[in-house]
Amino acid sequence: MSEKKPSGESADPGLGADLGWAIRLVSAAFRRVATDSVAELPGGARGYLVLVALSSGEPPSQLALAREVSLDRTVMTYLLDDLEAHELVTRRPDPRDRRARQVLITDTGRARLDQVRHSLTAAEARLLADLDEQDAAQLRTLLSRVAQTAQRESIAPDEADC
Amino acid sequence: MSEKKPSGESADPGLGADLGWAIRLVSAAFRRVATDSVAELPGGARGYLVLVALSSGEPPSQLALAREVSLDRTVMTYLLDDLEAHELVTRRPDPRDRRARQVLITDTGRARLDQVRHSLTAAEARLLADLDEQDAAQLRTLLSRVAQTAQRESIAPDEADC
DNA sequence: TATTGTTATACTCTATAACTATA
């Protein structure tokens, strides 16, 4: 029990007590269960994010898309090449700006996205298996609130791994 | 509000509704605020994890330490080289097994660890700024429970980034 | 001159395997 307590530090958290560690573990656990769900998808987690972003709204340019999912535009090129090769998305020139290309999700892409979403839902359920329905809902709510705060204050993203 | 719909997928959560995205954002946000806290630390987040692991219990071997924080033993070599160069840890031969080396945290290391912990506490507070005390406590509790589940079922770690 | 998308290059990680010294 050789502890140095400068002021209000937790006595000896070892590794299991603090929020950062919990976030780390939960994030890693979710990534793990989610990885299986997106494994067959070109680009993995990133491919999923792109498909989600494309599933609604107007077809964005590659740059707009890259910004939305917090990816570099050079990465977006490779990623879309891959997705397009598998016919999950298509690219077409923007009639109003011939520099830009509009990205669209295909029907195949939508079908694939739905599959992955189902799989992810199951994965989430597995992750939260120990919580009753009320606690699970509470956790979702709280996480969403923190996430929104983080996003709003742009404390947040820039690194995009799932 | 944002509700999961397992069957009617075409609803369109965009990107802001699902648990995975929230976890992703929160994790990224935490990593971001935490990165500043551990920036000066040799090895960054990993250096922190190692110091925490060393701050209690018997001095472990490098291998045991590597397993505890889910790092490869080859990575541990570099990391400890770095930490030792900054005099935050020391290595000494294990008298009972001359192949192994015991790793110890130094007083400098402990002082540094306390600084980082304070900084991290502040970072956490910033992250949870929008939650009142009760909600924050609830979130910590729920996350810890999920983390423990994940760890126990070893759904979890293997990737060690903060 | 600035912007979209692409390509090429370099750099950082990580994983793998090989090597030593002990057991």
Next chain:
DNA sequence: TATAGTTATAGAGTATAACAATA
């Protein structure tokens, strides 16, 4: 023969910058 630690090498992933086409 197996294990703890180190070192070297190769591969993946990422970022940076340069480039062509268009605005």
